[in-house]
Amino acid sequence: MILHGYWRSGTSYRARIALNLKGLVYETAPVDLRTGAQTSDAYLALNPQGLVPALETGDGLVLTQSPAILEWLEETHPTPALLPTAAADRAAVRGMAALIGCDIHPLNNLRVLKAVRDLGADQAGVDAWAGRWILDGFAALEAQVQHHGEGWCFGGAPTLADCYLIPQIYSARRFNVDLTPFPRLLATEARASLHPAFMAAHPDNQPDGRPDAD
């Protein structure tokens, strides 16, 4: 399999975590969002939407949209499971994932922050914009993890929710969001920082990763 992504893209990061948790071997094909590589003819031939990630599964199939990629991984490589068994529990995990994937992340990715700048916001305004959605979402998520978590977002093993959370915390730190109101999310982050699948997925450990980039 080949994962086309960008080291610091939250959705690419999600996909890497899930692939690693499933123990799958894959190649990384970097797409440099800062130079517009996502709109090159070669990449558009792969994913006409011009967004990352895209996963080539090796049999001619190209999957796009990280929520769909993660569900596909769960269905085609069920062990270890990233969703619990009971429907209500699965809904709780998916609810946490969607809270991040729909209510937080879409509002602070690169193309949207550019649009916010185009509306006249300076860097402080951009940080405030991004921070607002993160704080709102994390407050709700903290309560859910308090209710459902036993070390991870849901229960005592990583689920899809953690695949979404860890990249979102990484992003929150870039926007200088104060995370001290969210001790359970921070505890999950600390646990993930010691877990090989999450460590290998970290942006700094990607071939295109540059810790000193802007």
Add this chain to the structure above:
Amino acid sequence: MILHGYWRSGTSYRARIALNLKGLVYETAPVDLRTGAQTSDAYLALNPQGLVPALETGDGLVLTQSPAILEWLEETHPTPALLPTAAADRAAVRGMAALIGCDIHPLNNLRVLKAVRDLGADQAGVDAWAGRWILDGFAALEAQVQHHGEGWCFGGAPTLADCYLIPQIYSARRFNVDLTPFPRLLATEARASLHPAFMAAHPDNQPDGRPDAD
């Protein structure tokens, strides 16, 4: 079951379509987003995130986040299926749903448009903001429906993708987006306008729906 939602909220509309397609009977509990009812103590007790929709399933369970609600409906009431059988096809449908649910809708819901206004955008600026994400997303979606659709977004029967598309088209019309470049999406909308499950879910047919509202 009780669906707490708002007549013109795209995510509430999605949930109504799915409930109707599954043939499920449910009560509608209106939450007036314009008067801030989503932040009332009563509603926050139900959904601490203060967003719609929330689905009370009747056995004490409260589900939030429309993507999680729709997947829960599919798992607990599998007939008629809103996802195809093959994993690759399921990924295609979920990819279309996520394209709308992550790349379009989060950028033009009520709370985000308020924030865009707070950045100084006038009504034309707000429409341009909303229209941009809709046009970008619909262009990609049109190609996918051309590839996969046979009357609906995927194949010849409604799927989760249609539950997302029809409310997004409704929203696009509110922002005066020119939809003529998307004939396949419009054909799907025309088909849905004659389908009882979609008709009953339309905002104008909700108890709190007011066609003349701003």
